[in-house]
Amino acid sequence: MPMELRQLRAFEAAVRHRSLTRAAAELGLSQPAVSMQVQALEEELGLRLLDRLPRQVLPTAAGEVLLDYARRLLSLEQEASQALVDLRGLQAGSLRVAASPTIGNYLLPEMLGRFRQRHPGLRVIADIAPSHRVAEALRGRQAEVGLVEVEVEADGLVAQPFCTDELVLVVPAGHPWAGRPYVEPQELLGARLVAREPESGTRALVEARLRAVGIEMAPAMELGGVEAIKNAVRAGLGVSFISRHAIALEERLGVLSAVPVAGLDLRRPFYCLHEARRYASPALQAFLTFVLGEECGGAEGIAP
Structure with missing residues (x-):
């Protein structure tokens, strides 16, 4: 026995106003249209829902039972509509x-x-x-x-x-390269490189750019995270190539320095x-x- 929301809406309004005419005014329908909706609902359910008295309409026993469910369903419909409006308006989600x-x-x-x-x-x-x-x-x-x-x-x-990032050569404070305007690519050959793990995209990019300027650096140490690499560099275990975004704090504190490498473009x-x-x-x-x-x-x- 299918029930349509518009039928339940007409029924609930009629009970609340005790009047088909006032229910019609609220719903923006004609009085005969509201009456037809309620009658169709009664026919589908096989039960009389309203007692139609000369001056008012009142719910029958079956109508009283249905009224509670109808109000819950209509409330859920309103909640669902509002939730979708909120999602569309980015108020939720x-x-x-x-x-x-x-x-x-x-x-x-x-x-x-x-x-x-x-x-x-x-x-x-x-x-x-x-x-x-x-x-x-x-x-x-x-x-x-x-x-x-x-x-x-x-x-x-x-x-x-x-956005554009730049990888930079990072050395610890007190390193001979710290504060220099740049280092030559050939100078890297004598450095101990602290590198990311082999499957790292950052490592692959650095190795490719170094090869482009004729430099092959075998890592002296491999670590699986940027924080671990920064700590290793600070401890004097080597130098590394790290995103400039990742060393902003250490540069401000003066514990790490970024040094340009002449002719090496590490933007990405x-x-x-x-x-x-x-x-x-x-x-x-x-x-x-x-x-x-x-x-x-x-x-x-x-x-x-």
Whole structure:
């Protein structure tokens, strides 16, 4: 016995006003239209719901039973409509972001703070993983958007650059190179290199750029995280190539120094990833607009 919301709405209004005429005025319908809705509901249920008296209508016993359910259903309909309006207006909802380590640890917190100021009703869940894991999270629907340090080639994913990063040669305070305007590439051959793990996209980029200027550096030490590498450099265990974003605090404190390498360009774009064929929720649309637009001011923006 199907019941339509419009029938329940007409019935509930008639009971509340004790009048088909006043119910019609509230619903913006004619009195005969409201009467027909209630009659159709009665026919579908096989029960009389209203006693139609000369000056008013009153619910029957069956009408009293239905009234409570009707009001709950109509209330749920209103809640559902409001929830969708809130989602569309970004007053509610959630977004899952996956980011590679440098972005996740050093850029994303500030970015999310700025994004939350614009959309305080949105809940953002962030996961940090290597770039290839970020791509896997998107394909596995474990994240809606990814932020990575290398361009990931994967079917169905759209990669858009959103800011320019620069890897820099980092040395500890007191190192002979600290404070120099630059070092020559050949000088690197005598240095102990503290490198990321072999599967790191950052390491692959550094090695490729070094080879382009004729330098091959075998790592003296491999560590799996930027913080561990920074601590190793501070301890005098070697030098490394790290994102400038990741050493901002240490540079201010004077414990690490960034030294240019003559002729070595270590700039790279950071990429925003999302699935091409996935429905873009209002929250995802807002985040993409934020990241790809000028609002992403925590990063340096795309270099001209």
